[in-house]
Amino acid sequence: MSIGESQLGGVGVRMAQQRYSWIFGLAALALVLGIAAPHLIASLLWMSLLTQAVVDMMLATSVGILVRQNGRISFGQAAFFGLGAYTFGVIAAREIASPELALLAGLVLPTVVAFLLGLVIARIPGVAHAMLTLAVGQALYEVAFKWRALANGDDGMSVRMPDTIFGIDSDVFQSPATMLVICWSLLVLMLLALSLMARSPFGQLTEVIRENDERARFIGYGTTLPRAIIYGVSAFIAATAGILQTLYDGYISPQMLHWSASGMAMIMAIVGGPRILWGPALGAFVLFFFKDIAGDATEYWPALVGGTLIAVTLFLPEGFAGLIIRLTSRAVRRIKGERP
Amino acid sequence: MTTALEGRNLSRAFGGFRALDDVDIAVESGEIRGLIGPNGAGKSTLIDVLSGRAENWSGQIRLNGEDITRLKVQDRRHRGLARSFQRTNIFPAIAIGTQLTVASRALGETGLSDVVEALTLGHLLDRRADEVSYGDQRRLDLALALVGRPQVLLLDEPAAGLTVEESLKLAEILRDLVRRWGLTVLIVEHDMEVIFSICDRITVLHLGKILAEGDPGEIRRHPSVVSAYLGSQA
Numbered sequence: 001m002s003i004g005e006s007q008l009g010g011v012g013v014r015m016a017q018q019r020y021s022w023i024f025g026l027a028a029l030a031l032v033l034g035i036a037a038p039h040l041i042a043s044l045l046w047m048s049l050l051t052q053a054v055v056d057m058m059l060a061t062s063v064g065i066l067v068r069q070n071g072r073i074s075f076g077q078a079a080f081f082g083l084g085a086y087t088f089g090v091i092a093a094r095e096i097a098s099p100e101l102a103l104l105a106g107l108v109l110p111t112v113v114a115f116l117l118g119l120v121i122a123r124i125p126g127v128a129h130a131m132l133t134l135a136v137g138q139a140l141y142e143v144a145f146k147w148r149a150l151a152n153g154d155d156g157m158s159v160r161m162p163d164t165i166f167g168i169d170s171d172v173f174q175s176p177a178t179m180l181v182i183c184w185s186l187l188v189l190m191l192l193a194l195s196l197m198a199r200s201p202f203g204q205l206t207e208v209i210r211e212n213d214e215r216a217r218f219i220g221y222g223t224t225l226p227r228a229i230i231y232g233v234s235a236f237i238a239a240t241a242g243i244l245q246t247l248y249d250g251y252i253s254p255q256m257l258h259w260s261a262s263g264m265a266m267i268m269a270i271v272g273g274p275r276i277l278w279g280p281a282l283g284a285f286v287l288f289f290f291k292d293i294a295g296d297a298t299e300y301w302p303a304l305v306g307g308t309l310i311a312v313t314l315f316l317p318e319g320f321a322g323l324i325i326r327l328t329s330r331a332v333r334r335i336k337g338e339r340p
Numbered sequence: 341m342t343t344a345l346e347g348r349n350l351s352r353a354f355g356g357f358r359a360l361d362d363v364d365i366a367v368e369s370g371e372i373r374g375l376i377g378p379n380g381a382g383k384s385t386l387i388d389v390l391s392g393r394a395e396n397w398s399g400q401i402r403l404n405g406e407d408i409t410r411l412k413v414q415d416r417r418h419r420g421l422a423r424s425f426q427r428t429n430i431f432p433a434i435a436i437g438t439q440l441t442v443a444s445r446a447l448g449e450t451g452l453s454d455v456v457e458a459l460t461l462g463h464l465l466d467r468r469a470d471e472v473s474y475g476d477q478r479r480l481d482l483a484l485a486l487v488g489r490p491q492v493l494l495l496d497e498p499a500a501g502l503t504v505e506e507s508l509k510l511a512e513i514l515r516d517l518v519r520r521w522g523l524t525v526l527i528v529e530h531d532m533e534v535i536f537s538i539c540d541r542i543t544v545l546h547l548g549k550i551l552a553e554g555d556p557g558e559i560r561r562h563p564s565v566v567s568a569y570l571g572s573q574a
Contacts (some may be wrong), residue, residue: 216414219442
């Protein structure tokens with residue numbers, strides 16, 4: 001009997017096939033919920049807050065995918081968030097090109113920059129990697145902060161929206177009701193795409209490389225290029241979030257690239273559980289509203305966020321998503337009558 | 341017979357210590373060559389140099405006549421040079437089936453069923469590597485080296501940490517696979533029972549230099565080898 005790829009991964013493949021229908025089903029349900037949200041939520045303030053939260057969820061997801069597929073920590077992810085926002089904002093505001101081209105440039109430039117950066121820093125692990133991403137992020141922040149001719153330096157710049165983008169009225173992007181649906185739908189589609197990627201041969205390869213870079217080379221793979229592609233994917237997601245934020249706020253500022261934004265995205269990813277695809281998005285959602293509530297309760301709210309991070313790191317190493325999965329598995333086993 | 345793997349003037353130093361000192365080695369095609377010597381003799385360093393893992397070494401390496409001195413690890417692997425590791429070197433949080441699948445995508449599925457069967461991994465394919473026993477992990481480490489049916493296999497203490505029974509079983513599996521596939525093997529092993537039972541020839545390293553080379557009988561009787569390494573095991 002010959003053992004082929006499908007038989008080798010037999011059990012895994014069967015489980016994956018069963019999960020595909022679940023994944024598409026969940027994504028469809030999430031999309032429907034998102035479309036229904038403006039009809040279910042009466043308050044414009046809540047819709048606006050949720051829109052901001054979804055943008056944060058996207059940024060945290062971009063950090064999470066770097067951890068999940070590459071095993072790398074980034075303290076410079078806001079650089080790609082801001083680079084996307086600035087590229088789109090500056091080109092659109094100065095009418096250098098059409099808004100559609102500005103939007104595409106805002107997606108492509110950060111993706112390419114991250115990919116090229118990934119080719120250089122992909123093999124550098126640990127603290128050195130984190131410091132390099134911090135340095136790159138802060139370098140871009142300094143450019144945005146000091147280069148007044150670009151976008152008014154530290155004052156930031158209003159981005160006057162064109163009448164339409166891709167034939168869609170610009171007002172659509174600045175109304176909480178419609179923007180919530182757009183942001184949420186994009187987030188769901190991104191998570192779906194990432195989920196499919198993670199189950200693909202490429203996703204399996206990047207996980208193998210994450211686990212043991214050296215051994216991956218000894219089974220015949222170059223490891224730099226797959227890692228660099230993940231950097232590009234991660235930056236694409238961050239840039240999308242940055243552009244959405246710019247479309248919604250009509251404003252760009254250097255704070256979008258600041259290391260504190262990268263740090264907060266990392267905290268969100270850790271709290272949610274970066275090894276689980278949807279964990280960082282969950283962490284961002286939880287922390288966004290936790291910050292809001294804590295901010296109302298005390299001016300020392302950052303201490304509460306820090307305390308939460310410490311507690312999760314110590315007691316929930318797989319984050320809230322890990323906790324949910326554990327509790328759900330336990331409940332399912334109990335329902336089936338199996339021993340927990 | 342043709343030479344499958346050849347190293348010439350191989351040297352590597354750590355500071356002032358010469359771990360390998362101008363070593364020449366030639367392993368014939370289809371041969372099982374043992375590499376023995378006391379700790380610090382340079383055995384693992386030689387395997388690291390030949391496989392491409394080591395940095396800052398000098399010399400020349402040929403695989404089936406082709407100069408592979410400057411080739412990267414993965415390029416050497418694609419040309420048929422594989423290795424296992426002294427310390428288990430696998431992908432801990434990945435299912436064993438997935439690891440072998442990913443490896444076979446790069447190297448081909450030739451002989452994969454033989455490997456899975458011979459190394460009795462079939463029932464573990466859906467288990468994560470960090471959830472199985474040490475013995476299972478050692479067999480997985482070896483299986484990853486055997487994926488794609490390499491021409492030359494470098495084994496760095498494949499029986500390290502195994503019980504006597506497991507070691508002998510592994511030796512039997514190796515001997516069987518090697519004969520069936522016509523593999524060329526260079527094996528480092530401290531277990532002399534394994535070495536003397538499977539090797540056609542043995543090279544003895546001592547302080548980074550070759551002390552002796554010959555068939556198992558010659559090595560057992562070699563006075564310098566007996567005094568420097570074998571002692572009562574001869």
